[in-house]
Amino acid sequence: MNVSIYGVGSSLFGKQPAASPEQLAWTAVLEALDDAAADDIDAAFVGTVFGAPGVAQRVLQGVGLAGIPVLTIANACASGTSAFHEAVTAVASGRFRRPLVLGIESISVSFAGAIHPEPTDSEGRTGLALPGLYAMAASRYLGLGLVTREQLALVSVKNHANALANDRAQYSGDYTVEQVLESRMIADPLTLLQCCPVSDGAAAAVLGPERRRERDVKVRASVHRAGGLWDHRSEHVWGYELVRDTARDAYEAASVGPEDIDVFEVHDAFTIGEIVTTEALGMAEVGGGGKLVESGHTALYGPQPVNPSGGLLSRGHPLGATGVAQIKEIVDQLRGEAGDRQLASADLGLVETMGGGVAGIDGNACVVTVLER
Numbered sequence: 001m002n003v004s005i006y007g008v009g010s011s012l013f014g015k016q017p018a019a020s021p022e023q024l025a026w027t028a029v030l031e032a033l034d035d036a037a038a039d040d041i042d043a044a045f046v047g048t049v050f051g052a053p054g055v056a057q058r059v060l061q062g063v064g065l066a067g068i069p070v071l072t073i074a075n076a077c078a079s080g081t082s083a084f085h086e087a088v089t090a091v092a093s094g095r096f097r098r099p100l101v102l103g104i105e106s107i108s109v110s111f112a113g114a115i116h117p118e119p120t121d122s123e124g125r126t127g128l129a130l131p132g133l134y135a136m137a138a139s140r141y142l143g144l145g146l147v148t149r150e151q152l153a154l155v156s157v158k159n160h161a162n163a164l165a166n167d168r169a170q171y172s173g174d175y176t177v178e179q180v181l182e183s184r185m186i187a188d189p190l191t192l193l194q195c196c197p198v199s200d201g202a203a204a205a206v207l208g209p210e211r212r213r214e215r216d217v218k219v220r221a222s223v224h225r226a227g228g229l230w231d232h233r234s235e236h237v238w239g240y241e242l243v244r245d246t247a248r249d250a251y252e253a254a255s256v257g258p259e260d261i262d263v264f265e266v267h268d269a270f271t272i273g274e275i276v277t278t279e280a281l282g283m284a285e286v287g288g289g290g291k292l293v294e295s296g297h298t299a300l301y302g303p304q305p306v307n308p309s310g311g312l313l314s315r316g317h318p319l320g321a322t323g324v325a326q327i328k329e330i331v332d333q334l335r336g337e338a339g340d341r342q343l344a345s346a347d348l349g350l351v352e353t354m355g356g357g358v359a360g361i362d363g364n365a366c367v368v369t370v371l372e373r
Contacts, residue, residue, distance in 0.1 A: 001253075003091045004216040005371070006206045007036025008328040013201040013316035014170040015108045021051065021202075025059035025104045028202035028321075032100070033063075036206035043069045043096040045087045047079030047103040048320035050110040059104060069096075074320075076355025077267060079103065080203065081323030081367035085224045087207050088369075101205045103325065105318035107198050114198060123359040130357060131195055131270065135187035137237035138272040142189060144287075147275055149189060151290030153180035155271040156193045156313060158293060162300050163310025165340035170199055170316030194271040199316030203324035205331075217331045220348070220370040221253035230362035236286070239273075239354055242363040243280035247352065250368040251282075258282035261304065261370070262346040263333050265326035267354045268311040277352060278306060281368075300341060308333065308341045323353040323367065334373040347373045 009031025011024045033039050044065060046056035056072045075082040080103030087099040107115065114131075118124035123133075141147040157180060163172035175193060183192040210218065225246040230238060251257055258281055266281070268274035275289035283304065284292050292298050298306035309315045309329040312322060330349035332338040349371045356363040 001092055001219055002210050003088050003207060003219040004210045005331055006038055006208055006216055007032045008205045008331045009035055010168060010203040010325055010328050011201050012168050013199050013318060015198060016200040017108045021055055021104055021106045022059045022062050024200060024202040025102060026063055028204040029063050029102060032204035032206050038098060038206060040098050041065055041068060041100045043099040045083040045099055045101050046072045047083035048072060048105055049074050049076060049079050050107060051104060076357055076364040077319050078323055078353040078355035078365040078367050079320040081353040082224060082365055084324060084327060085222045085367050088219050088222045091207050091209060098208045101324055103321035103323060104202045105320040106200045107318060108200050121359050131187040131190060133238060134270040134272055135190050138189050140237055146287035147290040149181060150177050151294050152194060152271045153177040154293045155274045156180045158299055159307050159311040159313045162308050162341060163314035166310050166315060169310045169314055170197055171314050172310060190270055196269045196312040196317040199318040201316060201318040201321045203321045203328055205324055205327055215335055217334050218372040220372045221250045222369045223250040223253060224367045226365050227362035229360060237276055239356060239363045240276055240280045242366045243277055243352060243354055246366040246368045247281045250370055254370040256348060256370060261348050261350045263308060263343055263349045264306045265309060265329050266306055266352045268307055268313050269317055281352060305343060326351045326353060330371050334371060
């Protein structure tokens with residue numbers, strides 16, 4: 001795949017009701033353009049979930065990007081990486097030479113508090129929001145002895161500690177397992193510190209054909225799948241099969257296996273999400289994800305760090321921007337530019353983003369991307 005990432009950028013992440021979507025986007029886009037040393041953008045792919053109609057064109061015209069094709073993609077939590085995947089495909093096919101990818105979300109303006117369940121979906125009509133859906137997965141794992149409450153809490157401990165070295169993260173902290181478990185219950189067994197926050201933010205990337213510059217990062221593979229039908233006959237929790245199948249195709253396209261990846265950024269909107277995802281990615285067997293965390297395997301300086309940015313739990317989760325922020329973190333790590341959270345060595349990185357929320361479907365979308373230094 002003859003596609004590289006030239007530059008990346010992001011805003012701060014957090015509740016920023018005083019910051020307009022334009023201000024958030026301009027910060028990320030201008031940083032990415034400067035980082036790429038290229039401004040001849042010929043298309044834009046924008047991921048957003050709750051953005052107002054025309055938000056993509058409105059924020060882009062403010063930085064002089066008008067008169068080019070602008071495509072807006074809404075794919076739940078995977079909106080940003082879905083936009084990234086489409087831009088990669090466009091470059092690989094020769095459709096565009098220098099597309100911009102932008103993820104943008106201003107959730108604290110769109111919602112007063114948590115995101116509301118979608119009333120047009122059957123699960124939404126019952127009030128089943130995503131914390132409840134993930135809580136059911138955690139309850140199943142606990143009931144089958146596939147994870148312990150302490151292992152769930154350790155994901156939060158790890159990711160909040162990682163975010164201490166990320167000055168753009170929404171939250172960070174040096175928590176103990178006991179503090180995580182004793183925080184306010186949100187959806188049993190998931191406590192407050194095991195759930196991602198409501199966030200505002202933007203992230204951007206500039207792509208193009210390989211140009212053999214030292215700081216460019218190569219896209220080894222990018223695979224996008226939508227979830228299949230999922231019901232009581234599935235032997236796995238919601239989302240597992242979609243991530244597993246998408247990752248399998250990405251590994252094959254990149255000619256690598258999970259053991260070859262040096263650093264991961266994965267969708268950890270809730271602690272159980274990271275554990276199930278590491279299993280679906282092939283890092284461990286089902287029931288082994290909790291042990292990965294407990295052993296230190298996925299710690300910042302462990303054999304295969306997961307979410308060095310702090311992840312969605314701590315960096316924040318502005319839905320449309322999340323996937324592109326994950327891309328930025330892996331690019332920074334592969335370049336050796338991640339500051340105090342920089343790994344000693346990283347040649348291959350993987351990004352996984354999975355969005356969901358439609359009853360009867362094993363996730364709206366999943367994107368798995370393999371990047372190479």
